[in-house]
Amino acid sequence: MSRFVLLSPNGDFDQKLRAAVANGLRGTIQTISSDILPAGPAELFALLNQEQPEVLIIGPDVPYEEALRFAKVFDVQLPGLSLVLVSDVDPAGLLHAMRAGIRDILSPQADAAEIRVLLERACQSFATRHRGPEAQQPGDGKGLVIGVFSPKGGVGKTTLATNIAIGLGQVAPMSVVIVDLDLQFGDVASGLYLNPEHTVTDAVTPAAAQDSLVLKAFLTVHPAGIYALCAPPNPVDADHITPEQVSHLLDQLAQEFQYVVLDTAPGMPEIGLAAMEKCTDVVWVSAMDIPSLRGLRSGLEVLRQLDIMPESRHVVLNMADAKAGLNVRDVESTIGAPVDVSVPRSRAVALSTNRGIPVLQDSKKDPAVKSLRQLVQRFNPAWRTQAQRKLHRRVVI
Numbered sequence: 059m060s061r062f063v064l065l066s067p068n069g070d071f072d073q074k075l076r077a078a079v080a081n082g083l084r085g086t087i088q089t090i091s092s093d094i095l096p097a098g099p100a101e102l103f104a105l106l107n108q109e110q111p112e113v114l115i116i117g118p119d120v121p122y123e124e125a126l127r128f129a130k131v132f133d134v135q136l137p138g139l140s141l142v143l144v145s146d147v148d149p150a151g152l153l154h155a156m157r158a159g160i161r162d163i164l165s166p167q168a169d170a171a172e173i174r175v176l177l178e179r180a181c182q183s184f185a186t187r188h189r190g191p192e193a194q195q196p197g198d199g200k201g202l203v204i205g206v207f208s209p210k211g212g213v214g215k216t217t218l219a220t221n222i223a224i225g226l227g228q229v230a231p232m233s234v235v236i237v238d239l240d241l242q243f244g245d246v247a248s249g250l251y252l253n254p255e256h257t258v259t260d261a262v263t264p265a266a267a268q269d270s271l272v273l274k275a276f277l278t279v280h281p282a283g284i285y286a287l288c289a290p291p292n293p294v295d296a297d298h299i300t301p302e303q304v305s306h307l308l309d310q311l312a313q314e315f316q317y318v319v320l321d322t323a324p325g326m327p328e329i330g331l332a333a334m335e336k337c338t339d340v341v342w343v344s345a346m347d348i349p350s351l352r353g354l355r356s357g358l359e360v361l362r363q364l365d366i367m368p369e370s371r372h373v374v375l376n377m378a379d380a381k382a383g384l385n386v387r388d389v390e391s392t393i394g395a396p397v398d399v400s401v402p403r404s405r406a407v408a409l410s411t412n413r414g415i416p417v418l419q420d421s422k423k424d425p426a427v428k429s430l431r432q433l434v435q436r437f438n439p440a441w442r443t444q445a446q447r448k449l450h451r452r453v454v455i
């Protein structure tokens with residue numbers, strides 16, 4: 059069955075669409091190459107052997123009025139289908155198109171990457187509209203929620219969170235969202251070189267909290283095939299966001315995405331603790347110095363007392379350096395827990411922060427890249443089942 063159907067005589071666009079789908083989307087395309095549209099759903103499905111696609115793409119080179127007529131018929135008879143119009147419409151035309159039931163508009167000049175993002179969105183909206191009411195309940199999502207935490211600042215939380223998100227995006231394109239919960243001074247946007255139009259402030263508004271489609275419209279798409287929800291640009295805005303809103307937001311995202319990656323503020327603020335309670339996986343980060351290691355030990359102790367124990371814990375020693383005067387046994391006895399992954403201090407990592415391109419996005423050869431891939435691997439379902447018994451294996455610095 060074809061997931062996408064294109065109604066257009068334009069061969070060039072057909073090629074671009076196929077390239078977009080081939081580059082990371084599930085499903086196939088069927089093209090009906092004519093500028094005369096079928097009279098309605100029955101005629102179209104006869105051409106498609108009675109199979110219904112998820113996304114119907116109309117144009118380019120289909121008369122605009124004809125496209126809107128067709129959309130209106132579909133909107134009445136099959137409102138669940140996602141209709142995309144490929145046209146250079148002006149704002150007035152846009153309004154007509156939306157009233158006719160067109161869900162999204164694509165420029166005929168769009169490149170394959172833009173087409174892919176838009177198709178992904180159209181498929182998601184199809185999936186949301188075809189879920190039963192029981193699936194709409196927050197909190198029963200299957201996605202992993204991976205939070206990166208540390209009691210001390212500057213140890214590499216943002217570096218690890220952005221690399222985990224990019225690394226997972228390479229395994230599961232468009233199925234990862236990174237959320238910046240360092241609400242006051244977050245720098246996921248800078249770490250990923252993004253200029254977000256919307257932030258967490260928009261994502262916790264009642265409209266987004268009640269409708270995951272609205273929420274998704276507030277996410278920023280990163281060119282590496284992941285979504286990001288960045289922190290508000292003004293630290294004052296962060297004061298209005300409550301732990302309850304964050305908990306609900308994470309429930310919603312876990313329902314929509316395979317992986318939800320959280321960057322957090324240092325310490326254990328209320329927002330961080332609320333987020334930790336939603337985590338399936340907590341990544342604890344420490345740098346290789348005694349204050350940072352002792353901070354982590356106290357942090358783990360506090361959580362034991364609060365009885366917050368996420369399903370899986372991963373301890374990462376970052377900026378590991380053989381010349382720091384400590385060995386892995388010293389580190390583990392100071393933390394009071396085994397180290398799972400050790401990421402060496404690396405110039406490439408330091409540079410990547412300033413460039414806004416995580417090292418896993420570049421195919422650089424660097425010892426830190428190898429360790430970061432090991433960390434990403436820990437969230438791969440196949441690896442988890444095989445390695446469950448060896449979840450905490452001693453590392454060598």
Ligand SMILES: Nc1ncnc2c1ncn2[C@@H]1O[C@H](COP(=O)(O)OP(=O)(O)OP(=O)(O)O)[C@@H](O)[C@H]1O
Pocket residue numbers: 208210211212213214215216217218240322323324376377378401402403404405407408409411412426
């Ligand atoms: N393995 C590494 N090697 C070299 N530099 C690193 C490494 N990891 C992180 N850094 C650098 O350390 C600095 C702090 O990293 P990062 O911003 O990720 O820390 P953070 O824990 O998020 O800080 P904050 O608590 O302020 O949010 C950055 O300049 C980053 O490039």
Ligand SMILES: [Mg+2]
Pocket residue numbers: 215216217240245321322
């Ligand atoms: Mg940070």
